[in-house]
Amino acid sequence: MFAPPPYPFAMQQLGDPHPASDGRHFSRRRTRLRPVKLADLSRRFLDEGTLFDESKGGARIRRCTERPLPPRFLVLDETELKLLPVAVVWINGYEIGVRFVGAGILPNRTEIRRLTGRYYALPE
Numbered sequence: 001m002f003a004p005p006p007y008p009f010a011m012q013q014l015g016d017p018h019p020a021s022d023g024r025h026f027s028r029r030r031t032r033l034r035p036v037k038l039a040d041l042s043r044r045f046l047d048e049g050t051l052f053d054e055s056k057g058g059a060r061i062r063r064c065t066e067r068p069l070p071p072r073f074l075v076l077d078e079t080e081l082k083l084l085p086v087a088v089v090w091i092n093g094y095e096i097g098v099r100f101v102g103a104g105i106l107p108n109r110t111e112i113r114r115l116t117g118r119y120y121a122l123p124e
Contacts, residue, residue: 036061037076037115038069039083043107045120046073049094058089058099066094072101076115083107 038046038061047067053060061075069091075084075098083105086098107115114120 034080035078037078037120038063039074039076039115040070041073041085043074043083043111043115044123045115046070048121051075051077058086058097061096061098063094063096069096074105076107076112078116080104081107081112083111 034051035048036051037048040046046069047063047065049061049063051059051061059075069088072085072087075086076082077084084100085102085105087101089097089099091097
């Protein structure tokens with residue numbers, strides 16, 4: 001039996017205009033699922049997740065926990081090894097929508113190791 005997709009935009013084809021009720025400023029870009037770490041502005045670990053929807057202006061991330069987040073924080077894209085400053089737009093359970101609020105930052109080796117290496121989730 002065929003079940004409808006869980007989200008109305010799941011059937012949207014590449015290049016299709018997004019629905020007016022969507023509220024987006026930029027069109028969605030297909031991306032591979034990418035692991036991310038969420039860090040506060042002082043670059044301390046907050047949570048981890050998967051980036052699974054991205055546009056020029058923001059992204060949707062599925063987190064591993066529902067821990068409270070500050071209104072602004074950093075997302076470390078583990079594939080591109082870049083810290084992205086973001087602001088929270090919406091939260092729905094484990095999923096969050098964020099808006100990019102600045103240029104990507106290239107972290108140094110120590111910051112990458114602290115956020116992705118062994119015991120990264122333990123407080124310092």
